[in-house]
Amino acid sequence: MSSGGSIYVHVPFCASKCSYCDFVSVPLGQVRPLAASYLAALRTELRPSVRLLRRIAPIRSIYIGGGTPTALPASELARLASELLTAAVSAAAGDDPVDIEFTVEANPATIDTAGLSLLLRAGVNRLSLGVQSLDPAELEALGRAHDAAQALAAIDDARAAGFENLNVDLIIGAPGQTRASLECTLESIVARRPDHVSAYCLQLETGTPLERAVASGKVQVPDADETADLYWTAVRALCSAGYRRYEVSNFALPGRECRHNLGYWECGMYLGLGAAAHSHYPSEAGGPARRWVRSWNTSDVGEYVRLVMSGHTPEAGREELDAEREARDRVMLGLRTERGVDLAEVGAAYGVRISDALLPVLRKWSLKRMVEMEGTRARIAPQAALVANVVLAECV
Amino acid sequence: MDTTAIRNFCIIAHVDHGKSTLADRILELTGAIDPRAMTEQMLDRMDLERERGITIKLKPVRIDYRHTDGNDYILNLIDTPGHVDFTYEVSRSLAACEGAVLVVDATQGVQAQTLANLYLAIDHGLEIIPVVNKVDLPNAEPERVRDELVDLLGIKPDEVLMVSAKTGAGVDRVLNAVVNLVPPPSGNPDAPLKALIFDSHFDPYRGVMAHIRVFNGSLSVGDDILMMSSGKRYTLTELGVFRPDMQPVSNLGPGEVGYLAAQIKELADASVGDTVTRAASPAREPLPGYRPARPMVYCGMYPVDTAQYPALRDALDKLKLNDASISYEPETSAALGFGFRCGFLGLLHMEIVQERLEREYGLELITTAPSVVYKVITTAQDELYIDNPANLPPAHKIEEIEEPYVRATIFVPADLLGPVMDLATERRGSLHDLHFATPTRVRATYDIPLSEILFDFFDKLKSRTRGYASLDYEFLEYRQSDLVKLDILVSGKPVDALSFIVHRSFAERRGRALVERLRKLIPRQLYDVPLQAAIGSRVIARETIKALRKDVLAKCYGGDVTRKRKLLEKQKEGKRRMKQFGSVEIPQEAFMAVLAADDE
Numbered sequence: 001m002s003s004g005g006s007i008y009v010h011v012p013f014c015a016s017k018c019s020y021c022d023f024v025s026v027p028l029g030q031v032r033p034l035a036a037s038y039l040a041a042l043r044t045e046l047r048p049s050v051r052l053l054r055r056i057a058p059i060r061s062i063y064i065g066g067g068t069p070t071a072l073p074a075s076e077l078a079r080l081a082s083e084l085l086t087a088a089v090s091a092a093a094g095d096d097p098v099d100i101e102f103t104v105e106a107n108p109a110t111i112d113t114a115g116l117s118l119l120l121r122a123g124v125n126r127l128s129l130g131v132q133s134l135d136p137a138e139l140e141a142l143g144r145a146h147d148a149a150q151a152l153a154a155i156d157d158a159r160a161a162g163f164e165n166l167n168v169d170l171i172i173g174a175p176g177q178t179r180a181s182l183e184c185t186l187e188s189i190v191a192r193r194p195d196h197v198s199a200y201c202l203q204l205e206t207g208t209p210l211e212r213a214v215a216s217g218k219v220q221v222p223d224a225d226e227t228a229d230l231y232w233t234a235v236r237a238l239c240s241a242g243y244r245r246y247e248v249s250n251f252a253l254p255g256r257e258c259r260h261n262l263g264y265w266e267c268g269m270y271l272g273l274g275a276a277a278h279s280h281y282p283s284e285a286g287g288p289a290r291r292w293v294r295s296w297n298t299s300d301v302g303e304y305v306r307l308v309m310s311g312h313t314p315e316a317g318r319e320e321l322d323a324e325r326e327a328r329d330r331v332m333l334g335l336r337t338e339r340g341v342d343l344a345e346v347g348a349a350y351g352v353r354i355s356d357a358l359l360p361v362l363r364k365w366s367l368k369r370m371v372e373m374e375g376t377r378a379r380i381a382p383q384a385a386l387v388a389n390v391v392l393a394e395c396v
Numbered sequence: 397m398d399t400t401a402i403r404n405f406c407i408i409a410h411v412d413h414g415k416s417t418l419a420d421r422i423l424e425l426t427g428a429i430d431p432r433a434m435t436e437q438m439l440d441r442m443d444l445e446r447e448r449g450i451t452i453k454l455k456p457v458r459i460d461y462r463h464t465d466g467n468d469y470i471l472n473l474i475d476t477p478g479h480v481d482f483t484y485e486v487s488r489s490l491a492a493c494e495g496a497v498l499v500v501d502a503t504q505g506v507q508a509q510t511l512a513n514l515y516l517a518i519d520h521g522l523e524i525i526p527v528v529n530k531v532d533l534p535n536a537e538p539e540r541v542r543d544e545l546v547d548l549l550g551i552k553p554d555e556v557l558m559v560s561a562k563t564g565a566g567v568d569r570v571l572n573a574v575v576n577l578v579p580p581p582s583g584n585p586d587a588p589l590k591a592l593i594f595d596s597h598f599d600p601y602r603g604v605m606a607h608i609r610v611f612n613g614s615l616s617v618g619d620d621i622l623m624m625s626s627g628k629r630y631t632l633t634e635l636g637v638f639r640p641d642m643q644p645v646s647n648l649g650p651g652e653v654g655y656l657a658a659q660i661k662e663l664a665d666a667s668v669g670d671t672v673t674r675a676a677s678p679a680r681e682p683l684p685g686y687r688p689a690r691p692m693v694y695c696g697m698y699p700v701d702t703a704q705y706p707a708l709r710d711a712l713d714k715l716k717l718n719d720a721s722i723s724y725e726p727e728t729s730a731a732l733g734f735g736f737r738c739g740f741l742g743l744l745h746m747e748i749v750q751e752r753l754e755r756e757y758g759l760e761l762i763t764t765a766p767s768v769v770y771k772v773i774t775t776a777q778d779e780l781y782i783d784n785p786a787n788l789p790p791a792h793k794i795e796e797i798e799e800p801y802v803r804a805t806i807f808v809p810a811d812l813l814g815p816v817m818d819l820a821t822e823r824r825g826s827l828h829d830l831h832f833a834t835p836t837r838v839r840a841t842y843d844i845p846l847s848e849i850l851f852d853f854f855d856k857l858k859s860r861t862r863g864y865a866s867l868d869y870e871f872l873e874y875r876q877s878d879l880v881k882l883d884i885l886v887s888g889k890p891v892d893a894l895s896f897i898v899h900r901s902f903a904e905r906r907g908r909a910l911v912e913r914l915r916k917l918i919p920r921q922l923y924d925v926p927l928q929a930a931i932g933s934r935v936i937a938r939e940t941i942k943a944l945r946k947d948v949l950a951k952c953y954g955g956d957v958t959r960k961r962k963l964l965e966k967q968k969e970g971k972r973r974m975k976q977f978g979s980v981e982i983p984q985e986a987f988m989a990v991l992a993a994d995d996e
Contacts, residue, residue: 228945
């Protein structure tokens with residue numbers, strides 16, 4: 001049921017911490033000695049995972065995310081990349097190594113042409129740039145370490161270095177963002193034709209500096225309604241520039257959909273390495289007893305290194321899902337993609353009668369134009385993308 | 397049995413003044429209970445009662461007591477409920493006694509229920525033994541409180557007993573007073589049987605166990621008896637006394653307190669206040685004061701999950717076995733589906749039943765706002781009693797509406813009288829009487845609509861008087877009022893369970909306040925939802941719940957699907973607890989929002 005697996009590697013270091021981020025990352029300046037042992041731990045965690053890689057092979061995408069992977073020394077990062085690629089390729093002998101989408105996330109403040117070339121040579125073929133905004137005030141409020149000029153230069157540098165597949169991350173609903181400022185950002189970005197744009201709505205996570213600033217009234221962010229307006233502004237601008245929205249927040253030029261990203265939404269299998277990384281893979285047992293595992297590593301970077309280097313598993317938790325739950329996840333995730341999900345196919349693939357329960361639910365919503373259906377294939381209607389939870393909550 | 401050795405008495409007090417603790421101490425001191433088996437507040441059996449520190453049901457105890465004079469006595473201690481909802485039950489308990497120990501908290505002094513209970517006791521001709529309790533507390537003012545009692549009762553200071561039920565200090569003097577001051581019951585063993593049912597409970601094997609006090613004549617197992625108000629006849633299968641566990645005896649004579657069992661199926665057939673007599677030679681007149689249990693407050697109770705309807709019915713059936721004052725009838729609401737219209741003695745009674753249904757029977761309920769019973773005279777001159785606002789006939793068919801008034805007694809320090817008077821006036825109360833109990837404490841009596849008391853009156857009273865005011869009330873009469881039904885329309889359609897009846901002068905303000913509250917309580921839907929408050933076809937307030945624009949989890953951080961699924965499951969669970977009305981989801985809290993304050 002999966003056309004291949006993925007590898008995700010988490011690099012929990014950043015040059016500096018952004019004000020809205022609650023993801024696991026630590027400013028590199030404080031922990032430079034830790035970075036070396038962290039890389040060692042990643043390698044140690046990878047070694048015994050090769051068996052697992054075989055179970056989810058062929059590997060079709062690798063993604064090094066963060067944090068800011070490019071906060072690491074370029075040579076170290078490139079070495080890690082080529083090791084990952086070797087592991088991926090050797091997991092399924094005979095497969096064409098060229099057909100692996102290999103993404104590295106980068107912050108415009110931490111890249112240079114030489115480093116980018118190293119990555120390319122190590123097999124990385126896709127770069128994801130965290131631009132977020134081109135408005136100086138918004139970048140400042142977000143606590144980004146780069147300015148607009150640096151961000152645009154990074155796009156140019158990536159192209160110049162030879163990256164043919166380029167993503168730009170943008171934030172919808174940044175502090176002070178208006179329709180005009182967003183349109184302005186989009187205009188400059190679109191003019192540079194990145195292959196892919198991810199536009200995520202800002203989420204105020206508890207405990208982040210931004211959340212506290214908003215709570216205390218020092219900073220204003222667009223409310224839910226304004227954010228919705230901004231989102232649709234972005235959708236209009238990107239779609240009229242030739243991008244397709246293939247998932248709620250993801251836009252791509254034709255053929256440039258992110259394979260790794262789609263893997264998540266299509267309930268694909270993946271091995272997660274590093275602190276706070278998640279994995280998803282089938283258990284060894286086959287037949288009706290088959291289970292799927294979702295597990296996650298400790299999010300404490302120091303603890304991760306200690307556990308791995310002392311021969312223990314860094315796994316902090318796991319759940320095992322039976323075919324019914326796995327199939328429901330498949331539907332819940334797939335509904336938000338442009339392609340949607342075919343209930344009959346899912347039912348057959350997992351050997352469960354998922355349609356009995358979900359088809360009536362989805363039909364009900366299709367009458368309300370929240371869902372589009374074609375036979376047994378369903379997807380969230382494009383105009384309902386931003387209220388998808390209303391439907392998805394009934395599918396879990 | 398020699399009635400001169402019997403003392404029937406009760407303890408009366410305001411809530412939390414230490415009645416149950418004193419009862420516990422008396423049981424301990426007389427050896428009626430093994431101290432090792434003693435739990436705090438022995439007489440309050442239900443967990444809820446213990447949690448809330450209030451007594452709901454009456455439990456008599458028979459105590460054998462050897463007095464300091466060397467004689468043996470039988471003391472029957474009849475505990476009484478301490479809340480305004482249960483005034484009738486209190487009065488029946490008092491009718492079974494000759495004396496009452498009046499307990500007043502030394503830190504608080506005389507309060508509204510102290511007075512309400514005291515007047516009831518005096519009405520029943522009881523000997524009053526005044527006690528100041530909690531004299532050991534650092535903030536106690538025993539002398540001041542004693543003076544209040546001296547003024548109130550016209551007695552000498554040394555007649556007031558100073559006690560700490562907690563430490564036991566002075567409790568022996570209370571026992572002395574009970575033996576020496578409470579008169580023994582009078583009664584003629586040869587006269588026709590008259591026994592008062594002052595409480596009852598249900599036993600799954602023996603049927604209804606009626607708690608009785610014999611006044612005249614005597615009862616033996618095998619006697620044929622007659623319930624004078626219901627006219628039902630039974631053969632006695634068991635007689636007994638409470639020690640405090642039930643202990644069978646072969647007969648009960650004048651002055652005695654105990655129980656009877658006669659395979660009585662329903663509490664209503666042995667209702668509190670009824671008189672038991674002998675079927676063959678009945679008494680000519682029943683004992684005075686009987687009144688059928690009359691619910692004062694009604695609300696709709698609906699299972700959140702419609703499949704729980706049969707379970708709710710079974711649970712109500714079971715609760716009714718031990719609480720004859722609950723009434724319930726099947727009811728259907730367009731908004732809430734199948735449920736029951738339930739009647740209660742008062743708000744506390746309602747809350748207790750609701751809590752027991754949820755806690756003991758595991759039911760999830762939606763409760764509609766409580767309503768009083770309105771009396772409607774139609775243009776066709778029919779008299780209707782309306783306990784559900786949704787059933788009020790249309791305005792043009794109503795000649796007149798009457799609503800129940802209560803007489804509310806409010807006890808308050810004199811310097812806080814102003815806010816109390818303001819509140820009572822705001823709530824359509826009219827002053828009946830103002831009396832300085834002491835130079836610093838006032839008793840104000842108001843005639844006020846019961847519906848206004850339901851409308852968070854007590855909370856308001858407490859907050860405006862920093863907790864110093866106390867409230868008691870009793871039903872007065874039905875009075876004509878200028879009342880209108882306020883309908884709440886969601887997406888243009890009236891939601892029956894949100895309708896309420898309100899005085900015309902408040903309609904606009906409360907309507908506006910309610911739709912505004914509902915706007916915040918009802919989650920945003922996929923399109924704009926207009927909310928309106930209307931009297932008949934006239935809309936008096938309007939709000940719009942703006943359409944939901946954004947409800948999506950964007951990023952799948954590092955492939956964390958588990959978190960995503962959990963958030964969606966939480967959302968699903970939240971939805972499950974809402975009622976679908978048309979295509980609008982209305983949460984449970986919305987149905988109680990009618991009751992919230994409109995002025996703050």
